[in-house]
Amino acid sequence: MVKAHDFTSRIVWTGNRGEGTAHYRAYDRTFDIAVPGKVVIHCSNDPALGGDPGRMNPEDLLLSALSSCHMLWYLHLASDAGLVVTSYIDTPVGYGEAERSGAGRFVGAELRPEIGLAAGADPARADAIHGRIHDVCFIARSVNFPVRVAARYVVADG
Known part of the structure; x- marks a missing residue:
């Protein structure tokens, strides 16, 4: 039997400068992600599409979600296997493509974690x-x- 999981979020566009979307340059591509009981994340569009480069964009969020989900499962499975992980830092890269129309998509991603292991751990395992x-x-x-x-x-010296 499959157990259903529902997730909720609230996306609020914050980029109305007073005239809404009257024309392409009349509005900002900023928005907030507000999940009840959690810290609000202030976001924007990709800078190549007029977004604020100082804010997370949907592509950043997808890549970060992929990497963090992988990390959390890695830690869980390592713990189950008796493998002691002492640190985990990932610098993932998402590979995308964009068509002339502006439509884009991810075509791949590479997770690049550097994982610290306790002394005596087997990197192959x-x-x-x-x-x-x-x-x-x-x-x-x-x-x-x-x-x-x-x-x-990186295996700690024993």
Whole structure:
């Protein structure tokens, strides 16, 4: 039996400068993501499309969601396997393409975690965990582009 999960959010456009969308340059591409009981995230469009480069955009959020879901499952599966992870930092890259019309999409992503392991840990065993994550990560199972993992490991001196 499949258990249903519902997620809610509230997206509020904050870019009306007084004349709404009267013309293309009349409005800002800013918005807030407001989930009840959580910190509001102030966002914008991609800077290439007139967005504020100092704010998160939907593409940043998708890549961050993919990376963080992978990380959380990695930590869970490592713990289950008795593998002690001491640090995890990812610098993922999303690969996109845009058509002349402006329509775009992700065509792939590469997760690049640097994972700290306790002394005596086997990096090959640590690396094998990544292959199981795409089967369980909610976000990875939802995207329609390939996700590659190029992890590096730092094993503490024993």
